[in-house]
Amino acid sequence: MSALSADAAQSRATLRPMREDDLDRVMRIEVRAYPFPWTAGIFRDCLRAAYPAWVLVEDERILGYGVLSVAAGEAHVLNVCIAPEDQGRGHGRRLLRALVRAARGQAAQRVFLEVRPSNPNAIALYHDEGFNEIGRRPRYYPAHEGREDAIVMAKELLPDTLDRMPPL
Ligand SMILES: CC(C)(COP(=O)(O)OP(=O)(O)OC[C@H]1O[C@@H](n2cnc3c(N)ncnc32)[C@H](O)[C@@H]1OP(=O)(O)O)[C@@H](O)C(=O)NCCC(=O)NCCS
Numbered sequence: 211m212s213a214l215s216a217d218a219a220q221s222r223a224t225l226r227p228m229r230e231d232d233l234d235r236v237m238r239i240e241v242r243a244y245p246f247p248w249t250a251g252i253f254r255d256c257l258r259a260a261y262p263a264w265v266l267v268e269d270e271r272i273l274g275y276g277v278l279s280v281a282a283g284e285a286h287v288l289n290v291c292i293a294p295e296d297q298g299r300g301h302g303r304r305l306l307r308a309l310v311r312a313a314r315g316q317a318a319q320r321v322f323l324e325v326r327p328s329n330p331n332a333i334a335l336y337h338d339e340g341f342n343e344i345g346r347r348p349r350y351y352p353a354h355e356g357r358e359d360a361i362v363m364a365k366e367l368l369p370d371t372l373d374r375m376p377p378l
Contacts, residue, residue, distance in 0.1 A: 212303070212338055214300050214303060214304060215299060215300030215303070217299040217300050218299055218300025218301055218303065218304045221268060221299070221300075221301070222268055222269065223266050223267060223268035223273055223301065223304075224266070224267055224268075225264045225265070225266055225267075225305070225308055226264065226265060226267060227262075227263065227264060227265075228253075228257060228263035228264055228265045228275055228277075229257070230254060230257055232265055232272060232275075233250050233253050233254065234250075235272045236250075236253060236265065236272065236275055237250050237253070239272065239274070239275070239291060239293045239294075240253075240291065242293070242294055243291045243292070243293065243294055244291070245354070246351065246352050246353075248289065253277070256277050256279075256288065261277055261278060261279045261288070262277070262278045262279075262280065262309075262312050262316070263275065263276065263277040263278070264276050264305070264308060264309075264312075266292075266301055266304070266305055272293070273292060273293055273296045273301055274290075274291050274292035274293060274296065274301055274302065274305055275289070275290075275291055275305075276289060276290045276291070276305045276306070276308065276309045277289040277290075278309050278312055278313060280312075280313055280316040280318050283317065283318055283319045283320075284318055284319070284320055284321075284322065285309075285310075285312075285313030285316070285318035285320070285321040285322070286321070286322050286323065287306070287309055287321060287322070287323040290302065290305055290306055290309065290323075290332075292305065297331075302332075302335055303335060303338075303339065306335065306336075306339055307339065309321075310339070310365065310367070313367065314367050318367060319366070319367055320364050320365065320366050320367060321341075321364065321365045321367065322362065322363070322364050323336065323341065323362075323363050323364075324347065324350065324360040324361065324362055324363075325360065325361050325363060326351055326358050326359075326360065326361070327358065327359060327361055328358060333361065333363075336363050339365070340365045341363040341364060341365045342363060342364060342365070343361050343362070343363055344362050344363065344364045345362045346359050346360065346361055346362065347359060347360040347362060
């Protein structure tokens with residue numbers, strides 16, 4: 211697993227819970243970051259269902275956001291996104307780690323996510339953070355031509371005690 215980039219480590223950016231009044235700003239990022247963005251209604255439904263959701267904020271500017279769902283010991287990363295102009299500075303890694311930490315905090319034993327095969331940057335980040343491909347969902351996503359498969363990835367969350375065991 212890579213260390214956080216110096217940029218992200220030194221950044222003044224902080225995470226706070228997402229609120230409904232963030233959604234205009236979140237949507238301005240969402241529609242630029244994804245070819246098939248979520249609607250504001252999807253974010254609103256997640257917030258009203260009390261899904262854990264955060265925004266990464268620097269000097270009152272939203273740099274990115276993440277949305278998680280946790281149920282029955284399983285967490286799903288539903289959205290993780292950094293504004294295009296702020297990508298490549300370590301913020302995505304930081305956000306993903308915060309989501310995984312939150313999943314662990316809610317007693318999840320594993321974290322799942324789906325990613326498009328056409329998104330190598332995200333796939334590289336997930337691999338690097340300990341996610342492994344466990345399957346594919348054929349024709350899961352809308353695409354410009356037809357549909358695109360989803361790669362399903364998962365990360366096992368070991369209990370804290372195991373994480374802290376020294377190497378044998
Ligand atoms: C995927 C995403 C969240 C990564 O965030 P980011 O802030 O750009 O990524 P980071 O700077 O933290 O980089 C973390 C790792 O991601 C990978 N990565 C990020 N940008 C990359 C690029 N341009 N080329 C190759 N790998 C890249 C690398 O493994 C990188 O690690 P490294 O810096 O040690 O090489 C961001 O690109 C994004 O929001 N994309 C649009 C929305 C999206 O696709 N979300 C994921 C949906 S499944």
